[in-house]
Amino acid sequence: MASRLLTRQLACSLQHNYRLLMPGARHISQASAKVDVEFDYDGPLMKTEVPGPRSRELMKQLNIIQNAEAVHFFCNYEESRGNYLVDVDGNRMLDLYSQISSVPIGYSHPALMKLLQQPQNVNTFVNRPALGILPPGNFVEKLRESLLSVAPKGMSQIITMACGSCSNENAFKTIFMWYRNKERGHSGFSKEELETCMINQAPGCPDYSILSFMGAFHGRTLGCLATTHSKAIHKIDIPSFDWPIAPFPWLKYPLEDFVKENQQEEARCLEEVEDLIVKYRKKKKTVAGIIVEPIQSEGGDNHASDDFFWKLRDIARKHGCAFLVDEVQTGGGCTGKFWAHEHWGLDDPADLMTFSKKMMTGGFFHKEEFRPNAARYPQFISRARGRGTFCSFDTPDESIRNKLILIARNKGVVLGGCGNKSIRFRPTMVFRDHHAHLFLNIFSDILADFK
Amino acid sequence: MASRLLTRQLACSLQHNYRLLMPGARHISQASAKVDVEFDYDGPLMKTEVPGPRSRELMKQLNIIQNAEAVHFFCNYEESRGNYLVDVDGNRMLDLYSQISSVPIGYSHPALMKLLQQPQNVNTFVNRPALGILPPGNFVEKLRESLLSVAPKGMSQIITMACGSCSNENAFKTIFMWYRNKERGHSGFSKEELETCMINQAPGCPDYSILSFMGAFHGRTLGCLATTHSKAIHKIDIPSFDWPIAPFPWLKYPLEDFVKENQQEEARCLEEVEDLIVKYRKKKKTVAGIIVEPIQSEGGDNHASDDFFWKLRDIARKHGCAFLVDEVQTGGGCTGKFWAHEHWGLDDPADLMTFSKKMMTGGFFHKEEFRPNAARYPQFISRARGRGTFCSFDTPDESIRNKLILIARNKGVVLGGCGNKSIRFRPTMVFRDHHAHLFLNIFSDILADFK
Numbered sequence: 001m002a003s004r005l006l007t008r009q010l011a012c013s014l015q016h017n018y019r020l021l022m023p024g025a026r027h028i029s030q031a032s033a034k035v036d037v038e039f040d041y042d043g044p045l046m047k048t049e050v051p052g053p054r055s056r057e058l059m060k061q062l063n064i065i066q067n068a069e070a071v072h073f074f075c076n077y078e079e080s081r082g083n084y085l086v087d088v089d090g091n092r093m094l095d096l097y098s099q100i101s102s103v104p105i106g107y108s109h110p111a112l113m114k115l116l117q118q119p120q121n122v123n124t125f126v127n128r129p130a131l132g133i134l135p136p137g138n139f140v141e142k143l144r145e146s147l148l149s150v151a152p153k154g155m156s157q158i159i160t161m162a163c164g165s166c167s168n169e170n171a172f173k174t175i176f177m178w179y180r181n182k183e184r185g186h187s188g189f190s191k192e193e194l195e196t197c198m199i200n201q202a203p204g205c206p207d208y209s210i211l212s213f214m215g216a217f218h219g220r221t222l223g224c225l226a227t228t229h230s231k232a233i234h235k236i237d238i239p240s241f242d243w244p245i246a247p248f249p250w251l252k253y254p255l256e257d258f259v260k261e262n263q264q265e266e267a268r269c270l271e272e273v274e275d276l277i278v279k280y281r282k283k284k285k286t287v288a289g290i291i292v293e294p295i296q297s298e299g300g301d302n303h304a305s306d307d308f309f310w311k312l313r314d315i316a317r318k319h320g321c322a323f324l325v326d327e328v329q330t331g332g333g334c335t336g337k338f339w340a341h342e343h344w345g346l347d348d349p350a351d352l353m354t355f356s357k358k359m360m361t362g363g364f365f366h367k368e369e370f371r372p373n374a375a376r377y378p379q380f381i382s383r384a385r386g387r388g389t390f391c392s393f394d395t396p397d398e399s400i401r402n403k404l405i406l407i408a409r410n411k412g413v414v415l416g417g418c419g420n421k422s423i424r425f426r427p428t429m430v431f432r433d434h435h436a437h438l439f440l441n442i443f444s445d446i447l448a449d450f451k
Numbered sequence: 452m453a454s455r456l457l458t459r460q461l462a463c464s465l466q467h468n469y470r471l472l473m474p475g476a477r478h479i480s481q482a483s484a485k486v487d488v489e490f491d492y493d494g495p496l497m498k499t500e501v502p503g504p505r506s507r508e509l510m511k512q513l514n515i516i517q518n519a520e521a522v523h524f525f526c527n528y529e530e531s532r533g534n535y536l537v538d539v540d541g542n543r544m545l546d547l548y549s550q551i552s553s554v555p556i557g558y559s560h561p562a563l564m565k566l567l568q569q570p571q572n573v574n575t576f577v578n579r580p581a582l583g584i585l586p587p588g589n590f591v592e593k594l595r596e597s598l599l600s601v602a603p604k605g606m607s608q609i610i611t612m613a614c615g616s617c618s619n620e621n622a623f624k625t626i627f628m629w630y631r632n633k634e635r636g637h638s639g640f641s642k643e644e645l646e647t648c649m650i651n652q653a654p655g656c657p658d659y660s661i662l663s664f665m666g667a668f669h670g671r672t673l674g675c676l677a678t679t680h681s682k683a684i685h686k687i688d689i690p691s692f693d694w695p696i697a698p699f700p701w702l703k704y705p706l707e708d709f710v711k712e713n714q715q716e717e718a719r720c721l722e723e724v725e726d727l728i729v730k731y732r733k734k735k736k737t738v739a740g741i742i743v744e745p746i747q748s749e750g751g752d753n754h755a756s757d758d759f760f761w762k763l764r765d766i767a768r769k770h771g772c773a774f775l776v777d778e779v780q781t782g783g784g785c786t787g788k789f790w791a792h793e794h795w796g797l798d799d800p801a802d803l804m805t806f807s808k809k810m811m812t813g814g815f816f817h818k819e820e821f822r823p824n825a826a827r828y829p830q831f832i833s834r835a836r837g838r839g840t841f842c843s844f845d846t847p848d849e850s851i852r853n854k855l856i857l858i859a860r861n862k863g864v865v866l867g868g869c870g871n872k873s874i875r876f877r878p879t880m881v882f883r884d885h886h887a888h889l890f891l892n893i894f895s896d897i898l899a900d901f902k
Contacts (some may be wrong), residue, residue: 010772059853061591065599067822074588077578078571088588099581104575111579126563128811129530130550137505137525137539140512148516158516162613169672173689180688194683198665200691205684208690215650221620223673232645232655233825238624238633239659239692240651360579371518374684398533443855 029177039110040082046093048169049226052089080107101271101297104358131160138154147363152339152353155365164328164356165219171352171364172223172289175322176208177372182320188382193432208288209243209280211273211321215299216248218291218326225290230299244276244287248296266308277319289322289351294340297329306344314423322370325350332358377447383422392424399405407446415440453709472857474734489531490561496543503540521833531558532671552748552780555809575867582611595837596816603790603804614781616670620817623674623740626773627659628823630739633771639833659739660731662724664699666750669742669777678742681750695738697729699747700755717759721766727768740773740802741766745791748780764800776801783809813898828898831855834873840882855897862893 051059079086083106085095095107105112110337113123131138136142147158159174190203195277197204211229212218218236219225226241228234249266252258264336277287292312295301316323330340332355333425341349352370356362384393395401401421408415418424427435464716502510502524513519530537534557535544546558556563580587587593595751598609611626612618641654648655663669664680670676671685677692679685700717703709728738743763747753767774781791785807790798803821807813831851835844852872858864869875878886 004622007484029463046533058586058588058591062586065591065594065607067825069825069827070583071586073585074590075585077574077580077587080578085585087530090484099579102579102581107578108574109577113570113573116573116576117563117570119568123528124568125558125567126560127531127558129528130553132521133523134526135509135513135522135535136528136549137509140509140516143516159764163617166614166616166672172673173671176690177688189683189687193687197679197683197688197691198675198685199696200686204687205689205691221617221674222623222677226673228649229632230647232640232648235648235651236640236644236655237628238656239627239649240648241690242651244583245650262789341837374518374520376520385858441813 021403023230039106039108041092042095044084045090047091048090049329050087050089050093052087052091054088055233058088077107079262081107082109086117092410100355100357101334103366104332104360108270129140130433147359147365149363150338151365152341152350153349154348154367155353156250156368157366157371159363159366160360161356161364163362164354165221165224167328167354167362167364168218168227168291168324168326169221169223171324171354172210172291174370174372175210175289175324175363175364176206177185178322178370179208179286179320180206188384189378190382192430207279207285209241209285210324211244211246211280211287211290212275213246213248213269213292213296215296215302216291216293216326217271217296217298217329218293219328242285244280244285246273248299248302251305262305265443266311269304270308270311273312273315275320277315277321287319290326291324291326293326294330294343295335309344309349310346315344316351322351324352324354326354327355328356328362329354334358337382380447386425389425392418393423395421395423396417397421404450407450408443411442411446413442468549483651490557492535492543495535495545498542498543499540501538501540501542501544503538503542507537508786509539528558533557533560539730548705551808552785553808555783555811559878568807598810598812598816601789602816603667603792604802605818606801606804607819608817608822610814610817612807612815613812615805616672616675616803618779618807618813618815619669619678619775619777620674621892622674622775622805622817623661624661624743625803625815625817625821625823626661626740626775627657629773629821630659630737630771633825636799639835640829641833645829658735658736662695662697662727662731662738662741663776664697664720664747666699666747666753667742667744667747667777668747668780669744670779682746692840695731695736697724699750699753700759702754702756713756717755717762721762722765724763724856725770728766728772736774738770740775742777743777744777745781745794760792760795760800761797764797767802773802774800775803775805777805779805779813782806785809827895831898831901836878840876840878843869843873845870846872848872855901858897859894861899862891864890 051071055071055073058074059068059071062071073132074088076086076088076090079092080095081295083094084092085107086092095103124136131139143158143160147160151158159170161170193204195204196202212229214229216228217230217234218227220228222238222240225235225238226243229245229400247269249262249269251262251265255262273290278285290312292309293299294309313323315321325339326343327339327341332338335343337343339353341353352364354362354364380395382394384391386392395404398421401417401423405415405417405423416424416426466853502522506522506524509525509730511521525539527539527541528535529825530543531546534545535543536558537543546554553617555608568696572825575587577749580592585830592609593874594609598611602609605801612621612623644653644655647653661678663680665680667679669678671679673689673691676686677694680696698720700713700720702716706713731738741763743760744750745760764774766772776790776792778790782804783789784792788794788848792804803815803817805813805815831846835842837843846855849872852868852874856866856868867875
């Protein structure tokens with residue numbers, strides 16, 4: 001409601017902006033009724049210019065221990081409430097920026113304060129669980145009732161992260177692993193890959209790229225920064241990857257007066273995307289994925305039509321690239337839908353979607369096919385293949401193959417060989433899931449002990 | 452005390468490890484007296500094998516929404532206390548791994564639980580301050596009484612981060628900016644740099660490198676990963692930078708029996724470091740910095756002598772590379788000193804030092820000369836130079852230079868020109884700091900308004 005009002009009023013004030021210059025017409029919005037935000041203040045209350053004397057003094061002190069040039073002012077977060085940010089000089093400001101869009105339901109929200117003071121939640125901060133190896137007992141339940149309850153359509157998988165940059169970095173890694181696996185055709189690693197990756201060289205570290213857009217902001221760690229192109233000061237002096245950068249549409253407003261021009265502009269950008277994908281494949285810097293913000297935020301709040309995103313997704317499909325939507329700034333409801341990309345109205349809009357900020361944690365959702373199925377025992381198993389139960393895989397050589405068959409037999413499992421070094425499965429037609437699990441557990445133990 | 456006991460006992464048990472095989476000698480350590488850790492348990496208490504049935508069930512559930520293969524078992528953190536980790540099956544284990552070294556003073560420490568429940572601390576999590584632009588009023592005070600109180604010698608500057616990877620990523624960026632500034636000789640940016648950085652190309656994104664060691668682990672974001680070389684599974688399928696990797700000494704134990712061999716081994720590694728610095732400079736991939744762990748942890752707990760680190764620091768000095776010590780895993784007291792690199796006994800051991808894990812936050816300390824002095828108004832000011840008060844800088848052209856001198860005069864400051872487009876300072880010998888500040892404030896305002 002508030003957001004619709006804001007959008008409409010802004011559009012209106014821009015079309016009639018001369019009004020703003022006329023003193024008699026300064027109050028262009030209705031006086032708002034006090035509403036349901038009970039912990040909100042009545043309105044702004046200014047006591048000094050901002051930054052005030054206390055902020056200026058603190059800036060000097062901070063500047064002794066770190067460059068404080070970027071600081072706007074210092075805040076009194078204990079006194080900040082709802083939509084109002086209070087600074088250390090007692091100025092109370094209506095905050096339309098909310099820590100670069102990172103405060104979801106207002107400052108010092110009593111429900112959040114209460115929640116975070118509960119011992120089981122404090123516990124998480126004190127005990128610092130290493131989630132990947134030692135998650136808490138309620139991890140699945142918490143993921144289900146929080147993040148998974150707002151999972152975008154088609155994305156059943158969730159990875160949690162501590163910030164937006166790490167979310168994008170790890171989404172990139174997921175894309176690279178998925179792409180390489182697709183290219184390889186199986187999930188084993190070659191000796192050459194295992195060795196070259198340790199010294200940062202191909203084929204272990206393949207020369208893949210992520211296509212991004214001029215004006216994009218996806219974070220400031222080195223991987224993210226290679227896809228960020230909003231301000232020079234973020235990038236200058238930092239080594240980067242030679243990854244393709246396409247132009248993002250520069251639409252003319254009001255949209256209804258420039259329909260044709262804007263269509264042409266979007267077509268131009270999409271054409272460039274395809275050209276870059278082809279060009280970078282030829283350069284042996286294959287585009288494994290495309291990353292895009294539904295609305296370029298840091299880059300200038302640049303929008304594109306739904307049609308643009310449909311076609312962009314189609315290009316990703318056509319060229320076999322993953323399609324990653326960065327909702328770090330747009331996610332969490334602020335565009336009128338929970339995720340901004342839902343506005344596109346596509347059944348299958350994206351392969352991965354990153355989030356942070358308003359979500360109060362970081363992470364990404366993704367489709368099941370992007371699960372990193374890290375190969376186990378790649379030194380023993382390769383070229384896993386099959387149709388139905390007619391399956392097989394290769395071992396390193398005949399001697400190891402024969403040994404494995406022998407050990408399996410002594411553990412109660414009969415397997416067959418074929419070719420020089422393959423092991424084949426030919427079970428009966430009454431072979432069931434539990435028989436498969438039985439085999440996998442026994443064989444996994446055999447490989448773990450294999451010398 | 453406990454750590455010294457552990458080290459001594461481990462050394463002892465290794466030298467006499469046959470004892471471990473003799474049933475009669477199983478209790479090689481004294482029964483310990485119940486001590487000061489009042490919230491500790493008495494000892495381990497095992498009820499099932501680990502992972503137990505409840506953990507196995509949760510693994511299956513988690514595996515539906517993310518790859519759960521890395522999970523060891525699920526934990527009951529509410530019941531975990533002190534040195535003991537309790538799992539969801541009720542098994543209580545003496546934890547000598549503590550979330551990969553991330554729990555500083557034991558599970559559920561009452562003092563930490565209390566501290567984090569205080570409204571002013573909960574507030575920080577709820578209000579998510581964007582520290583770089585809107586820090587809380589107590590930010591400086593908190594930094595002083597916490598992180599700065601344990602700052603390594605010679606490092607007066609502190610940058611906070613959310614995790615170890617981000618700490619290393621940003622330490623790298625600080626090094627690259629410092630190195631480029633040094634190479635440039637002034638703090639302005641050229642038009643070409645400002646333009647090329649936006650498309651990931653040199654000279655805006657210079658082709659600098661960070662030298663790391665084989666066996667190192669510095670994190671898993673793309674920048675960090677280019678310096679990580681501990682396990683193939685961390686790196687395989689992920690594009691990387693062509694950065695130099697030196698061998699880390701592989702010492703033979705017991706040290707006293709292999710003095711000469713170990714000295715030779717360390718000399719060999721140091722020689723390779725110098726060779727790589729020279730080689731990569733020739734390849735135009737100049738080594739801007741060297742990163743090293745005081746003890747390689749993830750890579751196998753690989754140690755080197757103090758002498759090795761002295762010489763490594765000297766090589767960094769000799770070749771003008773920054774020397775970055777990664778104390779993410781070794782920091783916080785676990786080596787017997789607060790920072791492991793303090794064991795080296797050097798007056799000036801490092802230029803930057805990263806931390807996380809036991810510190811319960813991330814970040815890095817650095818020397819003052821590594822402050823990123825992001826140029827202000829690079830479009831107006833370049834080639835800033837001078838000796839004493841005999842200073843000058845260039846403007847873009849004669850017309851702008853003359854305009855700036857004129858505007859300054861009307862604001863009450865007399866400046867002189869020289870050359871085609873330079874502005875020069877020739878103040879009297881009674882020119883003091885406050886005059887300089889007076890000028891800088893006025894001139895800064897002029898540049899901010901300059902059209």
